[in-house]
Amino acid sequence: MRLVFTEEQEELRRSVRRLLEKTSASRELRQVIDSDLGYDPEVWALMADQMGLQGLAIPEEFGGSGYGWMEQVAVLEEMGAVLLCSPYFASVILSATMLLSIDDPEARRDLLPGIAGGQSIATVAFTEDDGRWHDAPIRTTARPGDGVWCLDGHKTYVLDGMTANLILVVAATPGGASLFAVDARSPGLVRTPLETLDQTRRLARLELRGTPARLIGAEGAAKAALARTLDLACMAIAAEQVGGAQRCLDMSVEYAKTRVQFGQPIGTFQVIKHKCADMLLEVESARSAAYYAGWAAGEDPEALPAAASLAKAYCSRAYCHVAAENIQIHGGIGFTWEHDAHLYFKRAKASELLFGDAGEHRELLADRLGIESLRLGGGRIDA
Amino acid sequence: MGNSVHPDTDESAIVDAAIAKLLQAHPPARTETQELLGAVFDSGLAWIHFPVGIGGLGLSTVLHQYVYSSLTAAGVPDYISETPIGYGMAGPTIAEHGTEAQIAHHLRRIFTGEFVWCQLFSEPGAGSDLASLSTRAVPTGDGWLVNGQKVWTTLGHLAQYGLLVARTDPDALKHQGLTYFLLDMTLPGVEVRPLRQMSGDAEFNEVYLSDVLVPDSARIGGVGEGWGVAMTTLANERLVLGATTPRHGGAIDEALALWSAREDKTSAAARVLRDRLLDLWIRDDVAWLTGARAAQRRESGPGPEGSVSKIARSSINQQTYELCADLRGAASLIYSAAAALDGTAQPGYMFLRSRAQSIEGGSSEVLRDVVAHRVLGLPPSHRPDKGIPWNEVPRS
Numbered sequence: 001m002r003l004v005f006t007e008e009q010e011e012l013r014r015s016v017r018r019l020l021e022k023t024s025a026s027r028e029l030r031q032v033i034d035s036d037l038g039y040d041p042e043v044w045a046l047m048a049d050q051m052g053l054q055g056l057a058i059p060e061e062f063g064g065s066g067y068g069w070m071e072q073v074a075v076l077e078e079m080g081a082v083l084l085c086s087p088y089f090a091s092v093i094l095s096a097t098m099l100l101s102i103d104d105p106e107a108r109r110d111l112l113p114g115i116a117g118g119q120s121i122a123t124v125a126f127t128e129d130d131g132r133w134h135d136a137p138i139r140t141t142a143r144p145g146d147g148v149w150c151l152d153g154h155k156t157y158v159l160d161g162m163t164a165n166l167i168l169v170v171a172a173t174p175g176g177a178s179l180f181a182v183d184a185r186s187p188g189l190v191r192t193p194l195e196t197l198d199q200t201r202r203l204a205r206l207e208l209r210g211t212p213a214r215l216i217g218a219e220g221a222a223k224a225a226l227a228r229t230l231d232l233a234c235m236a237i238a239a240e241q242v243g244g245a246q247r248c249l250d251m252s253v254e255y256a257k258t259r260v261q262f263g264q265p266i267g268t269f270q271v272i273k274h275k276c277a278d279m280l281l282e283v284e285s286a287r288s289a290a291y292y293a294g295w296a297a298g299e300d301p302e303a304l305p306a307a308a309s310l311a312k313a314y315c316s317r318a319y320c321h322v323a324a325e326n327i328q329i330h331g332g333i334g335f336t337w338e339h340d341a342h343l344y345f346k347r348a349k350a351s352e353l354l355f356g357d358a359g360e361h362r363e364l365l366a367d368r369l370g371i372e373s374l375r376l377g378g379g380r381i382d383a
Numbered sequence: 384m385g386n387s388v389h390p391d392t393d394e395s396a397i398v399d400a401a402i403a404k405l406l407q408a409h410p411p412a413r414t415e416t417q418e419l420l421g422a423v424f425d426s427g428l429a430w431i432h433f434p435v436g437i438g439g440l441g442l443s444t445v446l447h448q449y450v451y452s453s454l455t456a457a458g459v460p461d462y463i464s465e466t467p468i469g470y471g472m473a474g475p476t477i478a479e480h481g482t483e484a485q486i487a488h489h490l491r492r493i494f495t496g497e498f499v500w501c502q503l504f505s506e507p508g509a510g511s512d513l514a515s516l517s518t519r520a521v522p523t524g525d526g527w528l529v530n531g532q533k534v535w536t537t538l539g540h541l542a543q544y545g546l547l548v549a550r551t552d553p554d555a556l557k558h559q560g561l562t563y564f565l566l567d568m569t570l571p572g573v574e575v576r577p578l579r580q581m582s583g584d585a586e587f588n589e590v591y592l593s594d595v596l597v598p599d600s601a602r603i604g605g606v607g608e609g610w611g612v613a614m615t616t617l618a619n620e621r622l623v624l625g626a627t628t629p630r631h632g633g634a635i636d637e638a639l640a641l642w643s644a645r646e647d648k649t650s651a652a653a654r655v656l657r658d659r660l661l662d663l664w665i666r667d668d669v670a671w672l673t674g675a676r677a678a679q680r681r682e683s684g685p686g687p688e689g690s691v692s693k694i695a696r697s698s699i700n701q702q703t704y705e706l707c708a709d710l711r712g713a714a715s716l717i718y719s720a721a722a723a724l725d726g727t728a729q730p731g732y733m734f735l736r737s738r739a740q741s742i743e744g745g746s747s748e749v750l751r752d753v754v755a756h757r758v759l760g761l762p763p764s765h766r767p768d769k770g771i772p773w774n775e776v777p778r779s
């Protein structure tokens with residue numbers, strides 16, 4: 001197993017960091033948060049045209065560049081570090097993975113190149129009002145209509161549901177959970193923005209009333225595809241969590257060196273030092289978990305479900321811990337709306353809740369490996 | 384296998400070939416222990432990062448754990464657990480600072496376990512603050528006269544040799560007046576008294592040094608340079624000893640076995656235990672992964688993940704052994720300190736023993752300080768002992 005990056009991967013990381021530092025630093029973040037759109041289309045276009053980020057892990061035959069998951073991990077870490085407000089996660093991680101996990105060559109040819117090139121923004125709508133992510137009952141139904149299918153029901157907590165032009169909806173047919181492509185302009189689709197805890201990630205609720213839709217893959221094929229997509233989404237959000245947690249640690253350490261009380265920098269006080277040391281421990285541990293999941297995604301698909309749950313469980317708690325300590329170390333200023341500390345704190349909590357919290361993933365892990373024989377492969381550390 | 388760390392050499396191929404050759408020429412099942420371990424040393428697999436000829440292959444440490452687990456799985460005796468101080472501390476210290484004669488005399492014998500070692504660093508007045516130690520070594524003729532008291536000396540009662548740090552210049556700053564010796568424990572004036580620990584057994588000792596005449600040939604490193612040599616000892620302790628626990632082994636393995644053997648897995652109380660088990664299982668595996676990542680990064684210098692792993696590991700082990708006690712339930716009320724003194728294995732021993740893990744080899748508090756200063760660059764705290772000679776520093 002390899003848990004470190006190659007020089008080329010590090011170079012990719014550095015160029016993403018440069019781009020985001022230039023275009024998506026704290027000031028821009030505030031502007032985007034307050035904007036109607038919720039993301040910056042210019043940055044989105046730069047990401048696509050200059051760096052090909054949307055197509056990074058999409059196979060070349062569908063307009064992407066066919067890189068592996070470790071590259072994706074490096075990119076997501078950088079995005080998490082700046083709390084990038086962008087439909088990247090919904091479009092690239094959720095939607096492209098969903099399409100690649102379902103056997104429908106025609107749909108891939110039709111839909112993936114747009115996602116890879118950034119012309120199309122897609123999302124996956126699967127969660128319903130019960131707020132369950134895994135093996136949830138699906139109440140949204142699909143019935144065959146006049147050459148198209150028609151969807152009825154509702155979906156909620158849909159990532160970037162307002163900005164997406166292509167919505168992949170999971171709905172029930174007699175054949176089971178099935179995937180449907182819905183054009184966002186379709187009649188019978190009502191989208192309502194949700195007011196969210198995390199100001200940096202937008203969610204929407206969708207109502208479907210006889211909305212026309214195109215069936216992707218076979219009826220019943222969405223269950224397995226959704227499970228795989230969720231595994232990769234957990235791996236991916238863990239990478240984001242690592243980036244955000246690292247940034248919280250950096251902010252705390254920087255502040256501890258410069259804020260003076262009792263005639264000395266607060267970082268001189270051992271309690272503050274030890275908090276920072278513990279934050280480093282959490283960040284480095286989270287990093288190990290996320291990189292392992294990233295490695296498994298590419299190299300050990302059998303271990304992925306467990307590795308993804310391991311990473312999601314660990315990184316969720318680590319990020320929440322570090323984001324809370326960051327507020328504490330900043331004192332009063334850390335509690336203000338002005339300061340970015342709360343944006344990280346909210347992102348941390350929301351990221352834990354999305355796709356299942358730490359407790360849920362501990363249980364999933366037990367299910368996936370069997371609690372009596374919890375074992376993960378890959379004991380060999382390669383040179 | 385990705386090879387970005389070593390674009391030009393394939394360390395794995397070298398190591399695999401050496402292992403195969405060794406096992407073929409000296410089948411563990413049919414080779415006497417000393418001979419087998421000697422052969423491991425001669426094939427360069429003892430410490431793969433040492434130079435060729437003194438037990439190594441001149442490689443990085445990346446495959447250290449791999450070699451250890453491959454050899455022990457093939458039936459080679461557990462050379463790390465059996466001689467932890469010799470293997471983990473004395474070997475690397477002598478390899479780096481020793482004279483040719485010291486290297487030739489000691490390294491192979493350390494590895495084969497012929498010489499047992501102990502570490503004579505801590506004193507009643509000098510624990511975390513090791514550099515404040517007061518055992519004195521005064522030059523006499525062509526040697527040194529050593530007087531003082533050491534404490535918490537693991538294996539002191541069995542050791543032929545000890546890694547000794549003593550003060551040779553009390554007027555110098557405390558880090559500068561120290562000198563390091565490879566002490567022959569059989570010399571007159573060395574007295575070892577057992578110390579009983581909270582687990583009931585006595586793996587460590589007090590060592591009294593009274594007018595011990597130590598030849599200068601036992602000195603390792605320059606006079607007054609003992610602190611630097613001691614740093615080598617401590618840095619290697621963590622690097623080398625970190626390898627012994629396999630993934631999912633040790634405490635968490637015991638906890639899983641106890642869970643599996645349990646009848647009640649569904650009551651409310653059992654659900655709580657189960658969640659603690661899962662949480663610790665994850666933390667244990669993440670700590671293992673961090674160790675693996677540190678090993679892979681070591682090529683480009685130790686990264687921050689190495690410094691934090693001992694803090695994490697000791698706390699995870701303590702909590703996991705406590706969970707084991709809870710999983711055994713009322714049976715954990717029973718414990719025989721007398722049996723522990725006799726060396727009889729019993730459940731509950733590690734629950735007690737693991738309390739030492741956050742103290743020995745650098746307490747978790749001191750390690751957090753180290754991380755805060757060296758890794759995070761936070762400012763040093765006020766130090767009343769800074770910049771004044773050792774003999775003017777207040778001591779308890």
Ligand SMILES: Cc1cc2nc3c(=O)[nH]c(=O)nc-3n(C[C@H](O)[C@H](O)[C@H](O)COP(=O)(O)OP(=O)(O)OC[C@H]3O[C@@H](n4cnc5c(N)ncnc54)[C@H](O)[C@@H]3O)c2cc1C
Nearest residue numbers: 502503504505510511535536537739742743744746748749
């Ligand atoms: C099982 C066991 C085996 C050992 N084996 C050996 C051995 O073989 N050879 C050997 O030389 N030594 C050995 N030791 C000793 C070990 O290295 C010391 O116990 C350790 O360095 C701590 O020193 P101390 O016990 O004097 O505690 P102290 O240094 O007195 O510490 C007491 C408390 O104060 C805290 N503290 C100290 N300094 C600071 C600071 N700057 N900031 C914050 N908190 C601080 C510590 O964290 C601890 O909680 C062993 C110890 C144990 C428990």
